[in-house]
Amino acid sequence: MRLDKFLSHAGFGSRKEVARLIKEKRITVDDKVVKDRNLKVNDNNTVTVDGNIVILEEWIYFLLNKPKGVISSTEEGPTKTVIDIIHHPQSDELFPVGRLDKDTTGFLLITNDGKLSYQLLNPKKDIFKTYKCTLKNPVSESDLVKLETGIPLKEFTTKPAKAEKISDKVVHLSISEGKFHQVKRMFRYLGNEVIELERISFGGMALNSSLNYGEYRRLTEEELEFLKKLI
Structure with missing residues (x-):
């Protein structure tokens, strides 16, 4: 450099x-x-x-509670990115681990560790990401069964998900894939609509409730070791 x-x-x-x-x-x-x-x-x-x-840091790991209105990108443009939120002298080395839609909130890892990111996103690892899905219409038990069996979308059938009904219109959905708009498309297939979408955990690592939207913190050594054990 x-x-x-x-x-x-x-x-x-x-x-x-x-x-x-x-x-x-x-x-x-x-x-x-x-x-x-x-x-x-x-x-x-x-x-x-x-x-x-x-001294510059070799590896950097942040957990961001992504707010609405920002995109999961590293490219500069008219729309604010998740990297713009991070104040760090090496911010231009950082990137998000995967993507959340502009209107989706919640758990997002930010790092410069390409190897770890690749492994965490590798579909063969079957690492589940859990989303809190607030729906337009009530969800039925048969809907939950379909989610846990696999939803036939246009270009692929989703892997079996884990679906927990929290209330009539709120479901915690865990998926090991991350296709484009996948969660929204799964519920759309069921004749429903996702009104609010928040990722609340990644591989069993939960988003701390004390971290407000737009706030971030460094991963602890224990959290980093936990993620590495997933791969």
Whole structure:
């Protein structure tokens, strides 16, 4: 990584501001004063600013309670993304583990660990994601049976889900897949409509009720180990 990009990610301002620090001879790499902002650095180099060592994190793991109105994307555009919510010097390295629709809320992992993300999303792992589904019409027992058997959609039949009726119009639905609009399409097949959709757990790891919409926190070591055991 270029030195100016490295320091910009670490919170030392724009690349132009980093260039000023270099000009003022305030930056060293491996005890040598830097003159070239294009110098390449890696984890083996020791970078200091004003004598203080600068360290970037190798792996970053956040749990976000996704609010409505933001998209699960890393691309800049007119619509706010989940990455825009995260304030971190390495935010441009981060991405969501899977996607939630713009109007869907709840549990969303944010990381820079591509290997872990790939494994957690691998359909062969059968990792269940649970959604709280608030419906337009009451759900019947026969509907629950159909959900747990598999719903024939246009291009595929869903794997058997786990469906728990919370009230007449609220169902906790757990699926191990994540196809486009899958939950909404499953209920649409049953002649119903999802009014509100919230992911409340991932692989058995629940969203903490103390985390409000739009808030995020780091995963604990125990939570990270739990996720790794799923794969």
